[in-house]
Amino acid sequence: MxxxxxxxxxxxxxxxxxxxxxxxxxxxxxxxxxxxxxxxxxxxxxxxxxxxxxxxxxxxxxxxxxxxxxxxxxxxxxxxxxxxxxxxxxxxxxxxxxxxxxxxxxxxxxxxxxxxxxxxxxxxxxxxxxxxxxxxxxxxxxxxxxxxxxxxxxxxxxxxxxxxxxxxxxxxIDNQLFKFNNQKKFDNNKIICIARLVPIKNIQNLLRAWKFVNENNDFNTLIILGDGPLFPELRNFANSIKLNNVAFLGAVAHDKIPQYLHEADAFILPSWTESWGLVVNEAMAAGLPVLLSNKVNASNTLLKDGINGYSFSPGNIAEMQQKLIAFINLPEPAKKEMSANSLKIINTMxxxxxxxxxxxxxxxxxxxxxxxxxxxxxxxxxxxxxxxxxxxxxxxxxx
Known part of the structure; x- marks a missing residue:
């Protein structure tokens, strides 16, 4: 055949x-x-x-x-x-x-x-x-x-x-490429977003939500990995609202992405819409809990709310804030359990x-x-x- x-x-x-x-x-x-x-x-x-x-x-x-x-x-x-x-x-x-x-x-x-x-x-x-x-x-x-x-x-x-x-x-995806070989620890104080910087990714609302986190939990850093036409505008917006703990790292080679995921405690994707969102697969294969917009289609299959992460509406900034704070305030054993659940779920795909x-x-x-x-x-x-x-x-x- x-x-x-x-x-x-x-x-x-x-x-x-x-x-x-x-x-x-x-x-x-x-x-x-x-x-x-x-x-x-x-x-x-x-x-x-x-x-x-x-x-x-x-x-x-x-x-x-x-x-x-x-x-x-x-x-x-x-x-x-x-x-x-x-x-x-x-x-x-x-x-x-x-x-x-x-x-x-x-x-x-x-x-x-x-x-x-x-x-x-x-x-x-x-x-x-x-x-x-x-x-x-x-x-x-x-x-x-x-x-x-x-x-x-x-x-x-x-x-x-x-x-x-x-x-x-x-x-x-090739889950093995993102596998973390050591025991996962949650002491990095980093939440990572990997996305092309275009309107549909809803990064500006994420920055608005992170402003609240910044004011109430200033030892955590938001990592934004990716490039796009909105890069300068979003960086200027972050400066205008006096965000301190946010890092725009630009685009990196795809084979470097696992390293950045391994150095984070959780992954967030606030998109207005995603036909799927394969970066979610990557984050989960790296053992990360995931915080996902309910308009990311992958969330309907891969995210179990409260089990391996949290869901939120992309237009509800207050809800996004709540879910970010909820994850940050979890004790380490609960974060490790979410990590294990992400791996268990993604290994079926x-x-x-x-x-x-x-x-x-x-x-x-x-x-x-x-x-x-x-x-x-x-x-x-x-x-x-x-x-x-x-x-x-x-x-x-x-x-």
Missing amino acids: KVLIMHTDLRVYWRRRLIYLRNFLKSKDIDLYAIELFGKGSPYVFDPFTKTELWWDCLFPYNSNNELSKHQIKNRVFSKLNEINPDVIIAGSIVFYSGALGIRWAKRNKKKFIMFDDAKPSSVKRNFLVQGIKNLITSQIDALWLPSNDYDEEYSSLYNKKAIHFFYGYNC NYENMGNELLATLNLLKTKRNKKLGLLHYIAINLWYGRYNTFGWDRVEKN
């Missing part, structure tokens, strides 16, 4: 996932291939395509999508798919070129198609017509790969679970589980007949090309 994973780009967290899956599936006599569409235009510009593996290719390594016509993209994608001729295509949502063209090729060639998605439908605003077309096309996928079963309620209201197989666990979930799904799909397209499905799939637009991903819409 040949399986192909295709997306706009497969950077950062996908790198190790794909290498693991390639080796894991190879042991089951399944060949895995990977295709990235564009080498430029990604939010992950700091992680360029540098692959040399024969099974992993980038179709337009020197282009972004807006430098190409949809026909150029389609022709190159179809040519590569014809060359590999996979039995199963795994691709992102059909709103992207990878998903839209992947399902079109799969249906034309009587192959199976799996879609992965970590955005909850309720978090994406579309007009009735566009959402209807998306639902029409997506109803023809064979399986849906979601981060966790927390997504079931929203997706099962749109798609029939009897017709589409749901499975889980792709939003994982790992590469082994991801591989087993995918393997079980591939075996299931071998027993399923190909779906027959209705006229409307056929028209929608063959007219829709997908798109790639990251404009506004880091902005917050205020009502």
